[in-house]
Amino acid sequence: MKKNKMVNLKINNQPVSVPEGSTVLQAAEKLNIHIPTLCNHDDLCVAGNCRVCVVEHKGARTLLAGCATPAAEGMDIMTNSLKVRNARKHVVELLLSEHRADCTKCYRNQNCELQELANEYSFGDHIFLDLVGDHEAMIDDASCAIIKDDSKCIRCQRCVRTCSQLQKVSAIAVSGKGSEMKISTFHDRPISHVVCTNCGQCVNRCPTGALTEKNYIDSVWDAIYDSGKHVVVQTAPAVRVALGEELGYDPGERVTGKMVTALKQLGFDSVLDTDFTADLTIMEEGTELLTRLKKALVEQDKETALPMTTSCSPGWVKFIEHKFPEFLPNVSTCKSPQQMFGALAKTYYADNRGVDPENIVSVSIMPCTAKKFEANRPEMRDSGYKDVDYVLTTREFAVMIKQAGIDFRTLEPSGYDSLMGDSTGAGVIFGATGGVMEAAIRTAYEIVTGKPVPFDNLNITPVRGMEGVKEASLKIEGCLKEWSFLEGVELKTAIAHGLTNANKVMTAVRNGEADYHFIEIMACPGGCIGGGGQPIPTNMTIRQSRIDAIYEEDMSLPIRKSHENPEVQAIYKDFLGEPNGHKSHELLHTHYIERVPY
Amino acid sequence: MMETKKISKVDLIFEDIDPREILTRVKGMSATEIIEEVLESGLKGRGGAGFPTGMKWKFCSEEKEKDKYIVCNADEGEPGTFKDREILDRVAQKVYAGMTIAGKAVGAQTGIVYLRGEYKFLLPQLRAELEKFHKMIHELGFDFRIDFRIGSGAYICGEESALFESIEGRRGEPRNKPPYPTSSGLFGKPTSINNVETLVNSVIILKYGSEFYKKMGTQFSTGAKVFSVSGDTPKPGIYELELGMSLLEFVNEFGDGDTKAVQVGGAAGFCVPRKLFASTVIGFEGVPTGGSMKLFNSSRSMYNVLHNYLDFFNEESCGQCTPCRVGCQQLLKGVESVKRGESKSTYIDELVKLAATMKVASKCGLGQSVGNAFNSIVENFREEIIY
Structure with a gap:
């Protein structure tokens, strides 16, 4: 297709010129003519x-789908003719007839694309017969992370395209035909028993309430109101740059201070920051990487697995367990920041605050649905208790704020509580693709050379950006004596976000086509800011706004290197000893398991 | 009233001829000459949709791609159609010859026969015939190979783009068009997909010439067609007849004297009641058919006939697009509900409107044709449907 060739057409009698290859829908957008869509999504094919989105092309026998029809020279399109309106009304009515429109009970009430269309096209009595049968039998709520409710499904297949195209997982696919056609899993097993990584990208793109996270809002309220419980809450880096979207702000608004105030008003006993354990992760993971490099390069240890990959994204961890289990030794043994926090909340924090860990309820607020699964992993009980009791998504958190009657906009910002509330810019950027890599390099480079990274303002721009797979290498020069084995070594890294890209990188590694030392992988497009627990809708522009906000947040903080976090320095001095030390291994490291590939 | 022809039986499709002779001649023709001859004949696709075959070949031949495909659509699934099975059973060599001619015309070296799953029993003999055929065209110097792919029983896979998806190993779901198969078909390559009978017709045209061919049928429906006659008839079976006869002529020949309606074109076709027999032309200017002619006499309940078709569509819609997936369910449940008295009889009018929407808003020919049977039966036999 030639790029610059333009085609001229008319929409609703207005002339418009668009590049060849554009759709009718895009041409209409150029004229600010709205054509409703449902199965169409900016991120998907x-x-x-x-x-x-049917439109009328004068003289054509049938209507055309605006999203799928290329704009062609001389077209004469009507987007609101009688024929179009009648057809569209029928389509909406048909969808409503197979959808359990229990709107007032639905988690997606008032943020539902079908509801919006129903408001425009279907008021009064429904035309058609109700086709929803026994809806109880159509709900799969066995998973601790994702609930699939077929009685609300309108078969748009966005989830199917998300799972195959963005994530290369295909845990969900179409089965059956005709009236039996539905979105199903391998052998129609529950979501919890298939290759699903719990990434929640399908949830982010579901137009209705057919796919949602399992919500734990009431459990958290119960804990808060239980006077015998000490409820601590941690907030992930990506929540602060997205929460605003649920509360009426534009994408990219940073609401950190107001968010902390809101949490205090909700009644949490201590409002703490996952960024603290993100910094801790850098200390542990950075040390682990340097140790692996030393073993491999100096001691020529064949057992040492390189490249090392990150382990903070639980969607990625489950993906590698299913799809590349032979590379499990390559995964960093570090727990994710959420789980490090959980393990420390019921040990270090409990000791310091003089609270019986038995009575601590540990809550985390995450941009993520896979974190719910992670918190429930049997590996995650090293404190002697369940390290993280409840995981709420950004969306669930916003519901609590609304339930509590908090006027978010008028809140005065406040700071995190102390002991595990200090954070640095390095911890914040964990929320964006490339962030863990950047934070790790900021610290590791300085440990090895005694000098800050050679980038303006510490901004390691080569690892930033939205390309699916990024590669960057850094020559290490001027090493301190104890790290002299790294002198002149070119550290090779790769960064992937979205599991399709993860699959590409790991396939290259498996085929021996890549010689990386360190790979950062985030399961979700854009990293955690695009996580499955983030506000709906999502698209490239929204994700970019959140990423921009993350880097602004980084720049706004006085300390921007993990190893300079005073609370991190204190915890090593008072409790952990040294990175990768005995205590760290006991509480902060773990191993993962091989799972079936189907 | 349109001009109609007297009923006229011919014997061309099943005629025992030596394809070597035709192919030898075709070998010496240019692609343009072949396409011109087929265009001139007025041949239209015999699967039911009736797209001019010469045009299809021309579009495909104009594509610059190196790899192109000829696909023979042998996924004969329309209820009441059984002529392709007979053709493959009796004159497979002529089908292969048609594919080879098409290959030469469009510049394709590969042909694939997509065989209906239920016809798998034909495969051993078809392969044996193909081996002989391959040997022959090799001797003649054709660079063309044919292979088989077997369907798995879904009606939708007879739709050309769903058929490609099926061959490519995916779920049989129709694609968005454009692009059309002639520019992006099987494996994204330019593809000419033709019905079994259409391909044999091309052999007939090249043997006897387009002038001969045009003398059969009418101006808009040239040539003859193999009809699958079933239902209330004393002589069910396969008949090759010139196009353009009136349905009355047809019923006089095949009816049992008590015919009240004929379903022309299968589930996707139209139901014609007795009062319209005389004015209905069987052909592209009237009611087209892929060959299915099902006769109903007065002992038949048209509600049952309609219910049967709706049941069929309800199961055989791929389920991808809303109008077809949900529309079929609503039509079926709707007529049941009216019949049981649970919905008002006027609900039928809503269903007629719905069927009209399905016709214009569905993604592919399946959903677009459900309304044909529905509206033609409901319009003509409303009382039988309601009471």
């Missing part, structure tokens, strides 16, 4: 199956 065209499906053209919901037929909500």
Whole structure:
């Protein structure tokens, strides 16, 4: 397709010129003419199956799907003719007839694309018969992370395209045909028993409430109101740059201070920051990487697995367990920041605050649905208790704020409580793709050379950006004596976000086509800011705004290197000893398991 | 009233001829000459949709790609159609010859026969015939190979783009069009997909010439067609007849004297009641058919006939697009509900409107044709449907 060739057409009698290859929908957008869509999603390939976007092409026998029809020279399109309106109304009515429209009970009430269409096209009595049968039998709520409710599914297949195209997982796919057609799993097993990584990207793109996270809002309220419980809450880096979207702000608004105030008003006993354990992760993971490099390069130890990959993304961890189990030794043994926090909350924090860990309820607020699964892993009980009791998504958290009647906009910002509340810019950037890599390099480079990284303002721009797979290498020069084995070594890294890209990188590693030392992988597009627990909708522009906000947040903080976090320095002095030391291994490190590939 | 022809039986499709002779001649023709001859004949696709075959070949031949495909659509699934099975059973060599001619015309070296799963029993003999055929065209110097792919029983896989998806190993779901198969078909390559009978017709045209061919049928429906006659008829079976006869002529020949309606074109076709027999032309200017002619006499309940078709579509819609997936369910449940008296009889009018929407808003020919049977039966036999 030639790039610059333009085609001229008319939409609703207005002339418009668009580059060849554009769709009718895009041409209409250029004229600010709204054509409703449902199965269409900016992140996904065209499906053209919901037929909500039908338009009339004068003289054509049938209507055309605006999202799937290329704009062509001389077209004469009507987007609001009688024929179009009648068809569109029928399509919406048909979708409503197979959808359990229990709106007032639905988690997606008022943020539902079908509901919006129903408001426009279907008021009064429904035309058609109700086709939803026994809805109880259509709900799969066995997973601790994702709930699939087929009685609300309108078969747009966004989830299917997300799972195959963005994530290369295909845990969900279409089965059956005709009236039996539905979105299903391998042998129709529960979501909890298939290759699903719990990443929640399908949830982010579901137009209705057919796919949601399992919510633990009431459990958290119960804990808060239980006077015998000491409830601590941690907030992940990506939540602060997205929460605003649920509360009426534009994407990219940083609401850190107000968020902390809101948490205090909700009644949490201590409001702490996952960024603290993100910094701790850098200390542990950075040390682990340097140790692996030393073993491999100096001691020529064949057993040492390189490249080392990150382990903070639980969607990625489950993906590698299913798809590349032979590379499990390559995964950093560090727990994710959430789980490090959980393990320390019921040990270090409990000791310091003089609270019986038995009575601590540890809550985390995450941009993520896979974190719910992670918190429930049997490996995650090293404190002697369940390290993290409840995981809430950014969305669930916003519901609590609304339930509590808090006027978020008028809140005065406040700071995190202390002991595990201090954070640095390095911890914050964990929320964006490339962030862990950047934070790790900021610290590791300085440990090895005694000098800050040779980048303006510590901003390691080569590891930033939205490309699916980024590669960067850094020559290490001027090493301190104890690290002299690294002198002149070119540290090779790769960064991937979205599991399709992770799959690409790991396939290259498996085929011996890549010689990386360190790989950062985040399961979700854009990293945690695009996580499955983040506000809906999502698209490239929204994710970019959140990433921009993350880097602004980094720049706004006085300390921007993990090893300079005073609370991190204190915990090593008072409790852990040294990175990768005995106590660290006991509480902060773990191993993962091989799972079936189907 | 349109001009109609007298009923006229011919014997061309099943005629025992030596394809070597035709192919030898075709070998000496240019692609343009072949396409011109087929265009001139007025041949339209015999699967039911009736797209001019010469045009299809021309579009495909104009594509610059090196790899192109000829696909023979032998996924004969339309209820009441059984002519392709007979053709493959009796004159497979002529089908292969048609594919080779098409290959030469469009510049394709690969042909694939997509065989209906239920016809798998034909495969051993088809392979044996193909081996002989391959040997022959090799001797003649054709660079063309044919292979088989077997369907798995889904009606939708007879739709060309769903058929490609099926061959490519995916779920049989129709694609968005454009692009059309002639520019991006099987494996994204330019593809000419033709019905079994269409391909044999191309052999007939090249043997006898387009002038001969055009003398059969009418201006808009040239040539003859193999009909699958079933239902209330004393002589069910396969008949090759010139196109353009009136349905009355047809019923006089095949009816049992008590025919009240004929379903022309299978589940996707139209139901014609007795009062319209005389004015209905069987052909592209009237009611087209892929060959299915099902006769119903007065002992038949048209509600049952309709219910049967809706049941069929309800199961055989791929389920991808809303109008077809949900529309079929609503039509089926709707007529049941009216019949049981649970919905008002006027609900039928809503269903007629819905069927009209399905016709214009569905993604592929399946959903677009459900309304044909529904509306033609409901319009003509409303009382039988309601009471």
